[in-house]
Amino acid sequence: MxxxxxxxxxxxxxxxxxxxxxxxxxxxxxxxxxxxxxxxxxxxxxxxxxxxTCPEGNPGNIDTPTHVAFACKNSHEVDAWYDAAIKAGATCDGKPGIRAHYHPGYYGAFVLDADGHKIEAVTHTGVAK
Missing domain, CATH: 3.10.180.10 (2,3-Dihydroxybiphenyl 1,2-Dioxygenase, domain 1)
Known part of the structure; x- marks a missing residue:
């Protein structure tokens, strides 16, 4: 990891x-x-x-938890991670998919853990064939 x-x-x-x-x-x-x-x-x-700073509308509040992104080899690994996270009780914060606004090969998925931390799995290789 x-x-x-x-x-x-x-x-x-x-x-x-x-x-x-x-x-x-x-x-x-x-x-x-x-x-x-x-x-x-x-x-x-x-x-x-x-x-x-925190999202618009609440710039002085730093109670928003941390964001951590795990590196994955390909989109299949991102998908497997997301499925495991949801099965383990995480809340979806963004299903697996391309996030072209970051860059064309950015494929990620986002969940919130039980404490509200934003956890992500990402690959920069696009969608695996």
Missing amino acids: SLDHVAIRVKDYPAAKAFYTTILAPLGSTMLNEPAPHVCGFGKDAPTFWIS
Whole structure:
């Protein structure tokens, strides 16, 4: 098992962005993506660590749990993971499928665990044949 990416919520986005820019630089990571004014991703070749404020309408609340994404070899593995998660009692937060708004080969599935954490399985290889 390996992680694809992790996302955390922050109270003060500009301060957190500056903090992580500084502390991740010695590790060779930079801010690679800022798709919205309150969200950015850091990494070396691809964003693997994300920070954001909470969703619109509740920007000061950081009680929203963590988001963790597990890396999968292909879409079949994502599908199997999703089926196992639902069978184990997770709540669907996005059935398996292409998420082209991330990139054309992004195939993922999302669930919420019993504590409300957003858990994802993802492959960047599209739909397996």
